[in-house]
Amino acid sequence: MLPSISGQNEKYNFSDLEVLIVDDNQHMHTILRDILLGMRIKKIKHAYSSSEAMKKVEAGVPDVMLVDLLMKPVSGFDFIxxxxxxxxxxxxxxxxxVLTSFSSAELVRRARDSGANELLCKPVSVSGLVDRLTHMRDHPRQFVKTETYIGPDRRRAVREFEGPDRRKKQD
Known part of the structure; x- marks a missing residue:
């Protein structure tokens, strides 16, 4: 799980985080490695395919996986x-x-429905990555397991009940 901090106004220290980059693009690995090193993250593993990533995960579960969606031959959706x-x-x-160059509503929905915790659009920046990791730490979502879905609760907003209140006593 993602690390916590002691004081309210302190920045997160992600230096002990272990990250697995899952992307079939060597250039993206270089960019992400440099960003992670800039965040003082030194435990970085690389996988260039879904099958390589699964072998690495089974050998030692990372704290977080950064996964590209449009890999071939097995997509990030299938890997998730x-x-x-x-x-x-x-x-x-x-x-x-999830890291993706495409942010269409359909792609975001598919990533969510595959079981991704969060999504970040490319180009990735240090501040964007820190923001998503911080959000994942500060707002963990309960996991759900049904016949058709396993992953973080897909509902984002806590909504008040709208409509007639059947259980409210009428005066």
């Missing part, structure tokens, strides 16, 4: 679903941050 369905709970509950 395989993580969520994994028999080892420590793997199935892993933190997954």
């Amino acid at each position: 679903r395989s993580v969520r369905r994994h028999e080892r709970q420590e793997i199935s509950l892993s933190a997954i941050l």
Whole structure:
């Protein structure tokens, strides 16, 4: 899980975080590595395919995975679903941050429905990555397991009930 901090006004210290980058693009690995090093994160693993990533996850579960969605031959969507369905709970509950160049509503929905914790659009910056990791730490979502979905609760907003209140006593 993501690290906590002691004081309210202190910045997060992500230096002990272990990150697995899952992307089929070597250039993106270099960019992300440099950003993570800039955040003082030194435990960085690299996987260039979904199958390589799963082998690395099974050998040692990282604190967070940065996953590209449009990898080939196995997409990030399929990789995320395989993580969520994994028999080892420590793997199935892993933190997954999706990185994508495309932010269409359909793609975001598919990432959410695959079981991603959060999504960050490329180009990635230090502040954007810190923001998403901080959000994941400060606002963890309960995991849900149904016949068709395993992953963080997909509902974001806590909404007040709208409509007639059937249980309210009428005067």
